[in-house]
Amino acid sequence: MAEAWQDCPALGPGWKRREAFRKSGASCGRSDIYYRSPTGEKIRSKIELTRYLGPACDLTLFDFRQGILCHPVPKTHPLAVPSKKKKKTSKPAKAKKQQVGPQRSEVRKETPREGNKVAPATALLPVTASAPAPVPVPVSAPAPAPAPLCCENCGIHLSWDGIKRERRRTLCKDCRAQRIAFNREQRMFKRVGCGECTACLVKEDCGVCSICCLQLPNDVASGLFCKCEQRRCLRIVEKNRGCGVCRGCQTQEDCGHCRICLRFPRPGLKRQWRCLQRRCFWGKYDHSKRGPRVASRRHSRAPPLPPHAASQHPEPTELHISDQTPTAPAEFVYDCVEEDELQPYTNQRQNRKCGACAACLRRMDCGHCDFCCDKPKFGGSNQKRQKCRWRQCLQFAMKRLLPSIGPGSEEEARLLPHHTHQKRSASTRQLQLSSPLKAPLAVVTTPPGPVQDSGKRQAGSGFVLPQPDTDLVYLQEGTSSLMQVPGPAAASTENPAQETQGSAPGWVVALPQVKQEKADAPEEWTAVTTFLTSSTVQPGFLSKASGLDPPPVKREPPGPEEDGEENKEDDVSESAPAEEIGGIGTPVITEIFSLGGTRLRDAEAWLPRSKDLKKPGAKMQ
DNA sequence: GCCAACGTTGGC
C-alpha cells in the first residue's frame, strides 16, 4: 500500500479514499481506487459501493475514480471532469436503477460510527428497509461518541481512527508496531533461528526427540515443519508463559468486563481462556494444547523483545538480549532452506490450475463451501477471497501437500509452477494446508466390483487405490500411505454409471453433490467423478447428497470475532460438533487435511464414524 | 501451527 488514505467528503464524514498503483505485473502502473467506510468496510468498486449503501442510494453522480460528486450541470457543460463524464453518463442501466436515491444534499449527513452497516447508509441516504445490518442502533439521531478505547498494552487512550476495526487486539500505534516487529522476529527465529543460541549452533539432530523419532522421509523432514527439538531456536517465546512484566502479566484479576469475562458461561464448562486484560503482550498465553512442543528444555528461556521495545517496556535483566541483535536471516539459513526462499517475492502469480483434474474442470462454484459463502455473489462479505473449495486444483494441492511427490514427468513439472517449489518448498508453510491448499484433494472410495483385486492401483499421479475392503486414500504414490480416509466401500456405488464410464479407472474422486452441480454441464464431470458418499463422515449426508436436499453448509462462526476466537480457544472443552469433524457440505478432504499436523491426532474421533456407518442399518446404496 | 484478513494482481 503505497498511497495513504485520504478523506472523501463527497461520501460523508469518515469515508476514506485511496488510489493504489500497481507496482508490478502486466498491469503495472495501473491504479485501483479503494474506499473505506466510516466503519472500516473496504469498498473496491462502484458496484460494491452501491451494494453497500443500498439500492436507494443514487450513485449516478458519484465519480468513483475521482471520488467526487458530479454536479448535475446543464447538459452542455459538464464542468467537473469533462473527459470522464461522458463515460459516466453512458451507463444508463445503472443509473436507472438508482434514480430513487436522494440528492447530493443528503450525502453529507452525519455518520454514526458504530460497527455496523447502518452507519454508512445514513451517510448517503436515509436508512431504508433494504439497508444492511439491521442492528438496533438509533440511526436518525446523531451518533454518540464511541466509547473511549485504551491500548491493551500501555493503556494510553486511543482514537477510533487509529484502530483497525478488524483487529482483535486494541493497541496503540507504537505497541502495534512493536508487536508486529516481535511477531516478525519470532517468525524468523522459528524459520531460521537466531544463529547464535546454543540450539541454533547444534548441527545435527538429536535423533531421540519425538520429532527425530518420527523418521519422516528426508524430503518431508527437510521441510522444516518438524524440526529436531534440540535445534529449535531458544529465542522462540513459549506459548505457555508470559513475559511477566507487561501490563497483562502483571494484572492479577480479571477485568470483569472484557468480552471474555462477559462471555456467557456454558453449563458444566469451566472457562479456559484468559481475561483479555491479563494476556501477555509479548508471549502467548497457553490456550492451546496443539503441537508437540517440548517445554521443559526452555524453562530458563528469556522471551526476546523487539529491538525497540526496551525503551518502552521495563523488563527484567534477563529479558535483555541486546547483544544478540538479530542478524539478517540469510546468515542463519538452515542447510535445508533453499536459497530461493530468501529471494524477494517475485510478484509473479502462480497458476494453480492443472486444467485436467476434476476440480479444475469444474466450472461453477458450489455455492456452499465457506469460500463460496464468502463471495459477494453468494451474499458473503468477501473477506476470504478464495476459490471455491471444490474448484481448487487437486494436482496443485497434492504437490504442495506432499513435496516428496516431485514432478514425476515433464507434464507434471509443467503443471506445477516451478516457483511454487522455490518459494515454499522449504518453508514451514509447506505443509501448512492453509486455506488455498485445502482443496478437495481426493477422496477415493473403494469402487464396486472387481477393481479391488490389485490392492493398490495407481490412479493418476499421487493417487493410489485403496486396499480391498477398505476405503482409504493413499496420498502417496507407491506404498506410503500418509493419510487414510475412511469410507464405506459400498458407498461409492451411489453413482455406478459414472464410475464405469469410458476409460475411467476403477476409482472415484469423491466430490459432494450439491444442487448447483446439477447445473454443471455433463462434460464437466469426468468419468472418474462421482459423488462422495459422505455418510462415512456425516450420518445423513447421503440422503442429502442424493439431491433430496441441499447439503448443509459449513458456515463461519456466527460472531464476528468472539466466536471464532472462542472456537479456537475452546476447542478442547467440548465434544466437537458435527461440522467441526466432517464439515457437512464442505469438501471432506478439506476437513481431513485440516487435521494436518498436530490436528491429525484428532482423526481418531473422526474415524470411528465409518464403523458406525458400516452397520447394516447405516449402509446406504 | 494454523488461519482469518486483506493487499494485490490477473483477467474478463
Place this chain on the structure above:
DNA sequence: GCCAACGTTGGC
C-alpha cells in the same frame, strides 16, 4: 470497471 483469487501477514 469489475471480479476472482493468489500470496502475505498478523493474531491467536
